[in-house]
Amino acid sequence: MILVMLQAKDVVNHSTLTRLKDLAQEFDNIDGIDRCISPFDAQDISVEDGFILMEPLLDSIPQGVAAYKALKSRIIDNSMASRFFFVDDFTLVSLILVKDSKYQDKLLIDEINRTIKIHPGPEEVLMGGLPIVRYSISENIRTDMYILLPIALLLMVFMLYTSFKEWKGVFMPFIVVIMSMIISFGIMALLGWQISLITVLLPIMLIAIANDYGIHMIARYQEHVKRSPEPSMVQICRQIYLDLKRPIIITGLTTIGGILGLLTHTMIPAAQLGLLASIGIAFAIMLSIWFLPAMLSYFKPVIKVNTSRKNTNPAFADRLLIHFSKLVTRRPRQVVLVSVLVAAIGAAGLFFVRVDTNIEGYFSGKSDIGRAITQVNDKLGGSQFISILFTGDVLSPAVLNRMDDYETELLADPSVGSVSSPVTLIKELSKGFYHPDEKGYNQIPNTANEVYQFIEIFTMGGNEDAVEQFIDYNYENSRLLVSLTDGSNSEGKRLINKMQELTKEDPNVKFIAGSFIDRIELADMVVSGQIKSLVLAMCVVFVLLSLVFKSARAGILSVVPLSVAILLLFGLMGFFGIALDIATALLSSIMIGVGIDYTIHFLWRFRKERSMGHDHKEAAYITLTTTGRGIIFNALSVILGFLALTISNFTPLRFFGALVVISISTCLVSALILIPSIVIIFKPKFLEKRIQK
């Protein structure tokens, strides 16, 4: 169903109604529209001198203030017109287009837009309904790709250059990202998978993650150049390969492991994203280990790259790392205590996390579609429906009276916009057979035969479509249609429960259905997918780290910063009312996959420094001021990559971008402060290696 709405200060005037009529007539002839239901189809039924006056409400378009006033009063009296087409203050009038389900959204909506252009007018035209929302999503995905991709690439180039101050440091990781994107999208095309709201994240993820390994290579290369008085590029490249081969493979594997956690999602696009991103990252790891040092060896080393006074960022990073080093070496216990406190606060927020899969929430209220959704929900009772399906003798007064009771009960609920059922139509038809002062007027008839005969006479005049909105062709099934002004999952669930409770004793109620129910199921899938992917990603990290450091304690230790970040993340979502939706449900897997890298890099270098005879505090200090630089650049790269999402057309992606920034920052801070503090306090044995001489 598509709603086309004309909005003006007052829509009851000759020009607006003429435009509406022209549009309705044109829409009726469009392939792909089964029928266009308009105020011109609304029948005004009454009895006058023995004649049933079954006349169209808008037989002719009136002119003049008095005529407009009279029409408004007839609209208010006509329950069909006032419920479905006009809003109370007459600032909006709508047309309901019933779409042929087999027809493509895009083709149809293009044709509708073309028709609207042919009939211009001063009224603002808004369009709503599920096909419009779906169409807007696919169009915005395309726009997002065109805008976000270059912005993310530019941010990456900016970050790389400001970090390394040499073009090698930009070009090398950049080429790795581009090549991994080509591989991932190539596979996506080969498999015939489409770009969806979830898979649109793929290029952003690769831009943010695939260059991380290259960044560590470049950072280590610059570290060696700084240290060596007469550096040989081939030797440096060989050395960085030896230094970083294992940590890169390990961090890469944990990232892939975390992201592969998405495969457990029941949402297919999430699983597709997990697989494609993992393939891209695996390819990026290979390129970073072998291709990047090989290419780098052809260049000449740039000496003292970071000594320029103009280079403020690295100096800032260095200063920050020195502060961190001092903090963790002097006050490790306080750091742990504060972290526990932050995690506890986050845990409290968990109780407020809500799940919402309402696709209407994807758009900001300022966009055309966002405004249309608001208008439909606020003024036309909403475009999301739940149906109560009745079967059996649906024309019997007993069933109709029960429907009437349900209607009254549901209309009293603040989340219900409108309720329509055969009762509305049948009561309206009774006005054609009974006088207002007669028993039976605006009432449900006493026999099923009378109801049948009302409908038979009504359909003789070509009104079958009006009947079929509520009762099927053979009068065997009927429905009560409830529209929701609040399309959130929590309200929807509550209403469904209320309907189930209300109709549990009714033998004619077949089931409660509607796309809304599917959404609730999707929400359950989001939650279960989130839990499963979280558990799987944590397990992968634990097992991998335990194997790498040959200690279960290493596994436990690596999970600590992630747990803090997860608690803080979901806590913030709870406190700020950010819903867990199909996009934010991907957060934990990505955060674990990416966020664990910083801990691994720290632990790896720390163990090396310990093996060289430094005590715990010295090892932590050296690790932070050397490897810490690569970790910061790595995290900055991820943060800037995902930051591009904050200008997405979709609200869930904007939240997703912001939350990734927060969670990665938490992982970064945890890896640079919390982990060093823990290893200084607890001195875990798995970090003690034979002292090298």
Next chain:
Amino acid sequence: MRYSINIYLSAVMLILISCTSYGQDDARAIYIRATDQLLSENMELLLEVDITDKKGRVKGKSFEVLVAKFGDTEKTKMIWQKPEAAKGTTVIFTEIPGKTGLIEVFTPSNGKIRKLKATQENMNLVGSEAKITSMTSRDPDELIFKLLGEEVVGGITCYNIEVKARENTDASRGVLTVESDTYRIVHITVFDKSGEKTSIVELSDYMPVDGYEHKFQPMRIQTEDFKNKKHTDMRVLKIASRADLRKEDFQLPDEESVD
């Protein structure tokens, strides 16, 4: 349903009205010869109708129909026989050339009699065949006939004749396919002003009418309504000449007499 009856009656009327024009040209002659076989008024019919909608759902109904002409006034009375819930519902259509028609409705469930004005607008809603009805209600001299050619239908050579009103305001037209040997109408195709096919009416199972030596009636009329994507299969279970029909036969029961 009324749609189907209209098609039936329209086909018959279309043919009969032009009887006087016999011999004017080939098309007209063929047309009139075909029409001469059909009974169009003062008759009683028992009809069974299956209406299939665009989703393939079938609704079955049956009617007793009386058709008579009193001077210029044409009356059609339909009494629902099936389904049971509608049994006894009666509708009388009164049409007078040049005047607003009248539809009277009797619903036995509440004993109410109501009337509706049969405007061209609501008649149009009844079915797309209204275009032919409007043609047939004119003087036959206002119709234009054209022989489009011949075609073989079911192994029988048929004439295709185009019929449209001389002053055709909406430019719709019908093409009749008539068997060349028996002069029976096989089907009528209706086109709208843009030349698009709106419906096809197939007439078959011709049977002689009792009491008339040269009258034959199609006992099955199937209509494909392309506009509304509806298929109607109407079977004439009984047809009888009723020269005895009087105006009183087209009256509804008194409201008071019904419980």
